[in-house]
Amino acid sequence: MVALTTGLLPLVLAGLLGWTGAVKAFGRGTARQAPKTALARMLRDSARATTVLRATGAAELLLAAGLLAAPGHPAPGVATAVLGAGFLGYLGYGRAAAPEASCGCSASEDAPVTWRAFARAGVVLAGGATVATAREEWWSPLGSRPLGSAAFLAVAALVVVALSADLDRWWLLPLRRGRLRVFGHPLLATSGTGRVVPVAASVELLEGSLAWQAAAPVVRSALLDHWEADGWRFLLFSGVHGQGASARPVSVVFALDAGAGLDAPGDPVVRVSCVDADTGQALALDLERHPVLARRSLM
Numbered sequence: 242m243v244a245l246t247t248g249l250l251p252l253v254l255a256g257l258l259g260w261t262g263a264v265k266a267f268g269r270g271t272a273r274q275a276p277k278t279a280l281a282r283m284l285r286d287s288a289r290a291t292t293v294l295r296a297t298g299a300a301e302l303l304l305a306a307g308l309l310a311a312p313g314h315p316a317p318g319v320a321t322a323v324l325g326a327g328f329l330g331y332l333g334y335g336r337a338a339a340p341e342a343s344c345g346c347s348a349s350e351d352a353p354v355t356w357r358a359f360a361r362a363g364v365v366l367a368g369g370a371t372v373a374t375a376r377e378e379w380w381s382p383l384g385s386r387p388l389g390s391a392a393f394l395a396v397a398a399l400v401v402v403a404l405s406a407d408l409d410r411w412w413l414l415p416l417r418r419g420r421l422r423v424f425g426h427p428l429l430a431t432s433g434t435g436r437v438v439p440v441a442a443s444v445e446l447l448e449g450s451l452a453w454q455a456a457a458p459v460v461r462s463a464l465l466d467h468w469e470a471d472g473w474r475f476l477l478f479s480g481v482h483g484q485g486a487s488a489r490p491v492s493v494v495f496a497l498d499a500g501a502g503l504d505a506p507g508d509p510v511v512r513v514s515c516v517d518a519d520t521g522q523a524l525a526l527d528l529e530r531h532p533v534l535a536r537r538s539l540m
Contacts, residue, residue, distance in 0.1 A: 245389055247375045248382040251308040253397045254321055254368045257361075259305035261347045265298025278345035279335030279354070294345055300324070308372065309379070318373030325366030332358050340488045341481055352406045352490035353481060355519055361404040406490065409518070410465065414477065417492070417521075418468055438502045440467050443474050446502070447495055452511035455526055456480075459515060460493055474499040482515060482524050490518040 265271055272291045275281055281290040304324065307317035328346070335344055336354045344354045346361070382390045402408050444464055447453050459480040466477040473496045482491040497511045515524045 244377070245382050245386060245393055247371060248377045248379055249390060249393055249397075250368050250375070251312060251317070251372050251379040253394065253401075254365065254372065255305040255308040256398075257365070257401055258301040258308075258321070258324075262298040262301030262305060264347050265294045265345075266302060267298070271295060271298075274343065274345060277343050279339040279342040280331070280345055282339045282342060283331075283334065290345075312378040312380075313376045315373040318369045318371070318375070321369030322366050322373060323369070325362050325364075325369055328362035328365060329359065332362055336486075340486055341484070347405065347407050352479070352518065353488050355406065355490060357404045357406055357519070361401070364400075364404070406518075413518075414466060414492075418466065418477075438474075438500060440464075440474075440476075442502050443467075443497060443499075444476065446509050447476060447497060447511060450497075450509050450511045452495060452513045456493055456495075456513050456515070459491065459526065469499050472499055473497065479518070480515070482517070491524060492516045492518050 271294050275291040275294055276287040278290060278294075280293060281287045284290050284293065301324070304317060304321050308321065311317055332344055332354050335342060341353050343352060344358050346358060402412065459482055460478045461481050462479040464476055465479060468475050476495045476497075478493045478495075480491050480493045481488050483489055492515075494514050494516070495511055496513075497509050501509050513526065515526055516522065517524055
């Protein structure tokens with residue numbers, strides 16, 4: 242198993258660095274995300290941060306090519322380990338100096354730095370150090386142990402996906418939505434007039450509600466997803482809960498009557514829940530600045 246892992250690590254690292262490098266070097270979102278990163282604060286210039294991100298992406302692509310083209314040579318592994326160490330140092334700075342900023346590791350996420358970013362950088366560091374001492378070509382295990390190689394690569398891909406916050410929308414959010422549909426939601430109740438209301442109308446109705454005013458300081462995104470269950474329409478947003486070192490990425494879910502439209506009389510019945518994006522733990526919203534809300538049913 243050790244030989245299999247060591248032999249296939251260059252392939253895993255090349256896939257990881259090739260993906261993150263291509264997104265940073267050629268992705269349209271790099272310039273848009275750069276001002277939101279800790280790198281922009283470090284360099285005090287969004288344009289320079291964009292340049293550095295693209296240059297880092299190009300370096301990652303070169304390392305990915307080196308890991309594939311020069312098996313058994315220590316240089317690509319050493320360079321990969323150095324890159325991982327640099328990522329860890331940068332993440333440490335970002336977590337300390339700008340805890341609410343994103344790392345820009347793949348130039349496509351808005352979430353602040355969490356343990357997953359450190360873990361992924363640690364994988365790059367440890368993997369590079371291991372590859373630097375290996376002498377086996379990465380294609381050898383593919384030919385001699387195809388089933389074991391396929392299983393290892395599948396597990397490695399799952400680990401990389403689990404450590405990548407920007408991929409959550411492809412697997413974690415649908416998984417949570419499915420869990421709510423199967424096991425129900427604590428905010429479910431009977432309601433509704435039976436009429437079909439456009440989602441845009443529900444969002445507009447939500448943004449004028451007291452529940453939105455309470456959660457507005459936490460919300461950091463536009464509408465990410467929506468679904469209906471038992472007469473309720475659920476609207477999902479991402480956000481950041483807390484400040485400074487205690488800041489953490491969260492999912493903010495609003496629930497309102499699926500049949501309530503802009504012509505509904507009075508204030509809409511809206512409930513909101515805030516859930517830690519990493520642990521799934523429910524978090525309380527600060528209602529002290531909204532004394533009227535304390536008399537409302539907000540969970």
